[in-house]
Amino acid sequence: MIESNEAIRLYELKIRVREELGSILSENSKKKASRDPHSRRKPRPCGITIHPGHGCVFGCIYCYVPDMGFPSSEVKPYPLSSLELVYALSLNPYVVPERTLAAYGSVTEPLLPKLVDKTLSYIRDVWKWLRLPSQISTKEIISEDIAKKLKDYEPRISILITIISINKSKILEPRAPDPLLRLRGAKVASNLGLRVDLFLRPIIPGITDKEYMDILKLAVSHGVKGVVTGSLRVTQGIIDRLKKSGIGINTIVSRLVRNPRSKSDQVPISTSDIKLRVDEYARRLGMDVMQSACAANILSHGMSCRLCSFGSCGMKFYKPSERELREFLEYLGVKVVELVNGDNEFNILIKKSREFSTTWLKYYLSEVYKMKFKVIEE
Incomplete structure (x- = not known):
């Protein structure tokens, strides 16, 4: 192995982790893990979503997770142990x-009392073994005990505190902790040296656009460093729940890009004009402004990424040499016909490989170097 070759180093590291854990776990545990969706699911743009459980008791009326078929009230820890x-x-x-981003909190509240121990154990062992840059999004109150464990288990973890309204929070999030208490938890985490950003998502027209200045000022005063904005996505069920709650929906409906086609069909709401106002005000307050959750994770871990249309994130960019790429492909037994080094993308022409698909090669190289690759067969 050539020590300076990141693609080879990370490839071999993953094999060693798999082999070592394979020697620790029982056959039943290995079979259980191999059948689990985490063993094959392709990461989303924000990273691999890790589920410490299913279900949530907060009852947020804008949440689309119940319409996806997940339980909406019963909370169950995920059946896998951390290993x-x-x-x-x-x-x-x-x-x-060390490259794939890990996101906790996509289909549940990861710090619910029934899930917090499972979540923390997942964060601890995912970082210990694979060093995946982790991010947790929460509406829970971060206690000093939880903050200390997060700091110990994943020192650079990205924490997103969700707040979209203060005045209407009891209507929108009837059983979630008070937003002001969430901010106190953010302060606790920030004081311990953890990076905390505000998750201003979903932006709800008619509500968030009237409160964002107060929310941002409060966030800054509680040690929050930046803000991630995001649009509301609605299903017909969400529209019905908003209407039933007494929230005026005319502004929301007028911004639909199209009508929902079914009960579970998620339709985005156009909020680009509101985002611009939020971003401008946040910058005036000295906050980092990010268009996606993964950008906060990249920033928290001192990484860089040039993969998406939002532009470059981070500062420390590393572009591999042609020699490094050829060495990796030869290491895999893949024959390179031609390699074209573009400004922001590598184009690689290879001989057909029986073992490695062009789809996987493209994905792997893109993840290792966080830049675009195109791999095609001759």
């Missing part, structure tokens, strides 16, 4: 150690 989860991730061909 089983890491083993499942080590089997996933799309997960790259």
Whole structure:
């Protein structure tokens, strides 16, 4: 192995992790992990979503998770142990150690009392074994005990505190903690040296656009460094719940890009004009402004990324040499016909490989170097 070759180093690291965990876990545990979706699911743009459980008791009326078929009230911890989860991730061909972003909190509230121990154990062992840059999004109150464990388990973890309204929070999020208490938790985490950003998502027209200045000022005063904005996506069920709650929906409906086609069909609301106002005011307050959750994770971990249309994130960009790429492909037994080094993208022409698909090669190289690759067969 050539030590300076990141693609080879990370490829071999993943194999070592898989083999070591395979020697620790029982056959039943390995079978259980290999059947789990974490072992094969392709990451979303924000990273691989890790589920410490299912269900939520907060009853947020704008949440689309119940319409996806997940339980909306009963909270159940995920059946995998932390080592089983890491083993499942080590089997996933799309997960790259030290590079694939890990996101906790997509289909549940990860810090619910029934889930917090499971969540913390997942964060601890995913970082210990695979060093995946982790991010947790929450509406819970971060206690000093939780903050200390987060700091110990994943020192650079990205924390997103969701607040979209203060005045209407009891209507929109009837059983979630008070937003002001969430900010106190943000202050606790920030005081321990953890990076905390505001998750201003979803922006609800008619509500968030009237409160964002107060929310941002309060966030800054509680040690929050930046803001991630995001649009509301609605299903017919969400529209019905908003209407039933007494929230005026005319502004929301007028911004629909199209009508929902079914009960579970998610339709985005146009909020680009509101986002611009939020971004401008946040910059005036000295906040970092990010268009996606993954950008906050990249920033928190001192990484860089040039993969999406939002533009470059981070500062420390590394572009591999042609020699490094050829060495990696030769290491895999893949024959390179031609390699074209563009300004922001590599184009690689290869001989057909029986073992490695062009789809996987493109994905793996893109994850390792966080830049675009195009790989085609001759």
